[in-house]
Amino acid sequence: MQFEGRTWRYGDDINTDVLIPARYLSTSDPVELAKHALEDLDPNFVKEVQVGDVIVGGKNFGCGSSREHAPIAIKEAGVSCVIASSFARIFFRNSINLGLPILECPEAVAHAEAGDVLRIDLAAGTIFNNTTGQTYQAAPFPEGVMKIIRAGGLMNSIKEEVQAREATYASAK
């Protein structure tokens, strides 16, 4: 899995309330949510984001609530990958579960500026900054997490088990 996109650079502790404000949580429609991604922090984001763009944040990215609406909104807005120095656990899980690529790499974050073009190889965990010519290596995912990524998200990874059980209900009828 490879991506290339421009950098949207944000700071530390980007929380889920700014990723998608609560006033929009009365829907879970991805298209609606994407219209309001990050609007309290950076109103230009939704106006100018292009498919493939990358969000780069500092430490504790995605802290706050458990709302999956946050990764849903930025994924639907076109973001191909989030890179941060560290992630809040629930946001990390939600992103993996949904298939939003996400990499922890403090070095890449330290040397990325808004607008830099980044090329990312997810399987290898490498981040190449086209603008500066530097390459960075992100922390590898544990094997259990890789399994979910390879399956294409958490629901895909349990689909077989659920459908096998459903089949027994059907045959019992």
Next chain:
Amino acid sequence: MGMTMTEKIMARHAGLESVKPGDLIEAEIDLMMGNDITAPISIKRLKDIGLTKLPYPEKFFLVLSHYAPSKDIASAAQIMISRSFAKEQQLQHYYAEGSGIEHVILPEEGWVLPGELIIGADSHSCTYGATGCYSTGIGSTDLAAAMATGRLWMQVPETYKFELTGARPQYIMGKDLILHIIGMLGGDGVLNQTMEYTGDALRTLPMEERLTMANMAIEAGAQNGIFPYDDVTEAYLNGRAKKEYTPVHSDPDAKYAKHFKIDISKIEPLVALPWSPENVRTVSEMSGETVDRVFIGSCTNARLSDLRTVASIIKGHKVACDTLIVPGSKQVYRDAMNEGLFEIFLEAGATISAPTCGACFGGFMGVLGPDEKCLSTSNRNFVGRMGHPTSKSFLANPAVAAATALTGVITHPKDVAGREVVTA
């Protein structure tokens, strides 16, 4: 090698002899919870993979808390998804609108028990750790997977020990202790790890205060907060626990990543300034800061003991600014009413609403306008958390909230104690 409470609970639920920090496990879940915002996404995920029947419906708790009673047409439509799912699956644990906030209801009804492994699709699901269980917040897809299989993947955290000693001063509540810790360590001070409490000060810390502290573990970035099983827990669960339970205790030789000692006799009432719960000052430092309104509610501080504290301070006085009081559950609402607290609140000029999250997350009923300032007993004060992006919320304990309601400026409760009573 000894294990901490959290490690023991995880090992037990993964069918393993032992686990250590960093291990990825697949754990059996005892109880799973979703609310009107997070559950509709889980329900959709389950339908998408063809699930027609929950294998463990008795383990799933569905609570209409956030936008209930429905705020508008969109939230009504979301609630209808939950309601029809509850009907279709014949859920025993479906909490319709007006029941209150999940994190107040589940402990109060005795569903969250020592030694259990609990998940909730709401970040404040860490609240339940006050009773000695492992409980953590997860997202909607995690919840869907757990609903479909009864299991979930987890990573074993490191445990940070917080040893609380000393006598608890007047007006110091669980809120001040947890704000003190968050102020000291920062919003990512315990990132993705566990906060375990110990020390002789726990003896004087009732369950309500422990619930407040466990509630805000996530505000230090922690995956869970956990209290030991002791006399306070036993007394709280006596007659309340819905099932048998087996408490776990940390081994004397358990390994802690960090150990903090806190003398609580030195702590003063605290307030967290915008835009983060880590932005902590003493109330004395902030006294004189004006606010436009006060909100007393949320899963952090809307239990009966909180409302009693508020009533004891405002009894016989008038509020100086708009003051919204939202009991955390139907039971709290009923008890407060029967004890005569509502009369005190209404006499003082406060507003009382049905139990809901509402104002806490800027959802509805009590939303803040541009630049509006609110002193809130809730747990988060991020940009836009309670309304307009320029509105500001200050977080404090219920005693400080009550004192502030009487003056319209951030006020230490001792400064209003003994004021002349103005109403009968």
